[in-house]
Amino acid sequence: MTAHLSMDQLIALRDDDRSEPGMGEALQHFAACIHCQSELEQLHQRTARLRALPSLAPSTNEFPAVHARVTVARQRRSRAAASLGLAIAATAVFTLITRDLVHPKRLDAEQLLQSEITQSQQLEHKLTAWNSDQRVINGRTAILVIQLENKIAQLDAEIAESAKMEQQAARVENEIKLWQQRVGLMNALVDVHLSKAGNVGL
Amino acid sequence: MDAMSLPDADAVIARARLGDPVALEALYRAYSTPVYNLSRRICRTTEDAEDILQETFFEVCRSIRNYRGDGSIWGWIRSVASSKALMRLRRNKYRDTDELNDEIAPARGASTALRMDLESAMDRLTDTARAVVWLHDVEGYTHEEIANQMGKTVSFSKSQLARAHTRLRNYLGEEALA
Numbered sequence: 001m002t003a004h005l006s007m008d009q010l011i012a013l014r015d016d017d018r019s020e021p022g023m024g025e026a027l028q029h030f031a032a033c034i035h036c037q038s039e040l041e042q043l044h045q046r047t048a049r050l051r052a053l054p055s056l057a058p059s060t061n062e063f064p065a066v067h068a069r070v071t072v073a074r075q076r077r078s079r080a081a082a083s084l085g086l087a088i089a090a091t092a093v094f095t096l097i098t099r100d101l102v103h104p105k106r107l108d109a110e111q112l113l114q115s116e117i118t119q120s121q122q123l124e125h126k127l128t129a130w131n132s133d134q135r136v137i138n139g140r141t142a143i144l145v146i147q148l149e150n151k152i153a154q155l156d157a158e159i160a161e162s163a164k165m166e167q168q169a170a171r172v173e174n175e176i177k178l179w180q181q182r183v184g185l186m187n188a189l190v191d192v193h194l195s196k197a198g199n200v201g202l
Numbered sequence: 203m204d205a206m207s208l209p210d211a212d213a214v215i216a217r218a219r220l221g222d223p224v225a226l227e228a229l230y231r232a233y234s235t236p237v238y239n240l241s242r243r244i245c246r247t248t249e250d251a252e253d254i255l256q257e258t259f260f261e262v263c264r265s266i267r268n269y270r271g272d273g274s275i276w277g278w279i280r281s282v283a284s285s286k287a288l289m290r291l292r293r294n295k296y297r298d299t300d301e302l303n304d305e306i307a308p309a310r311g312a313s314t315a316l317r318m319d320l321e322s323a324m325d326r327l328t329d330t331a332r333a334v335v336w337l338h339d340v341e342g343y344t345h346e347e348i349a350n351q352m353g354k355t356v357s358f359s360k361s362q363l364a365r366a367h368t369r370l371r372n373y374l375g376e377e378a379l380a
Contacts, residue, residue: 007364007371042376043367047339049320058238058255059248063230066259067223073264 005029005036010043068142075149076127086159109172116179123186130193141192148189155182208232208275215275218266226263233276234259237283240341244287244333245294246325254290258283281351284337288351291329323373331366338363 012020030036159178165171217225241254261282269278337343345359
C-alpha cells in the first residue's frame with residue numbers, strides 16, 4: 001500500500017475501530033509512514049483541543065421559566081377537566097329551565113350565560129391548539145401566565161360555589177358575572193401566549 | 203460529573219420524581235451548564251442554546267418519573283438535551299451545505315494569518331458535521347447512538363466525522379510533518 005491513510009482510516013486507528021475495511025494493510029503502511037503518523041498525532045491533538053474547549057455557561061437562570069411551564073401544564077390539565085364539568089353542569093341547568101319556559105327575562109339571562117360559557121370554551125380550545133405547554137417562554141411571561149392561571153382557578157372555585165345558590169335568578173346573575181370575568185382572563189391568557197404580554201396590564 | 207455536581211444524587215432524584223421543586227432545581231443547578239454547553243456547541247446561537255436548555259429541563263421535570271435509574275442521571279439528561287438540539291437543527295436547517303463551507307474555507311496550507319482558531323473552525327462546519335464531531339469526539343457517543351438519534355446510518359455518522367476532521371484540519375492550516 002503506497003497511498004497515505006484516509007481520514008476514515010486515521011479515525012478508525014484513533015478509535016481502535018477494526019471494522020473499517022482494509023485496516024490490516026493500513027496498519028502496515030502506518031507503521032512505516034511518518035506522514036500518516038504525523039496526521040494521527042494531529043488528529044489526537046485536535047480531539048484533545050476540542051475536549052479542552054472552555055465550558056460555556058448560560059447567562060440566565062432558566063429554572064423559574066421551566067418551573068412555571070411545568071406548573072402551568074399541571075394546572076391546565078386540572079383546569080380543563082374542572083371547566084368542562086362546570087360547563088356541563090351549567091348547560092344541564094339551562095336546559096331544564098328553558099324546557100319549563102320560565103319568564104322571558106330569565107330566559108335572556110340564561111342565554112347570555114350560555115354564550116359566556118361557549119366563549120370561554122372556545123378560548124380553551126384556542127389555547128389547546130396553540131399548544132402552549134410545548135413552547136419556550138421567558139421568565140416574565142411565565143409569571144404572567146401563572147398569575148392568570150391562578151385567577152382562573154379562583155374563578156372556577158367561585159363558579160362551583162355559585163351552583164349551590166338556591167335562588168335561581170340570583171345564581172344565574174352571579175354566574176354571568178363570573179363567566180364574563182373568566183372570558184376576560186382567558187382572553188388575556190391567549191394574548192400572553194401570543195406574545196402580547198405587555199398589553200395585559202398585570 | 204454525577205458525584206461532583208450532585209451530592210446525594212439518589213435522594214435528590216427520588217424527591218424529584220415526586221415533583222419536589224427543590225429537588226428539580228437541584229438537578230437544574232447541577233446540569234444546566236453541561237446541557238447549555240452541549241447545546242451551544244451543537245447550535246449556532248445563544249438563543250437556540252437557551253431554548254434547548256429550557257426545553258430539556260421542562261422535559262426532565264415532566265418525565266423524571268420515567269427515569270429508571272439504569273444509567274447515570276447525566277447520561278439520561280444528556281440524551282434529552284442532544285435529542286432537543288438535533289431537533290432544533292432539523293427545524294432550523296440553516297447553512298447546512300458543504301458547498302457553502304468549501305467556499306469560505308481557506309485552502310490547505312494557507313498563510314498563518316488565515317488560520318482560524320478551533321471554535322471558529324467548528325462554527326464553519328455544517329450543522330450536521332459539527333453535531334457529529336461534538337457528540338462523538340467530546341461527549342463520547344458511539345456512531346450507532348448518533349445514527350439512531352439522527353435517524354441516519356452508522357456509515358453516515360462515520361463519513362460526517364471524517365469529512366469534518368478533514369475540513370477542520372484545512373481550516374486550522376495544519377500540515378503533516380512529512
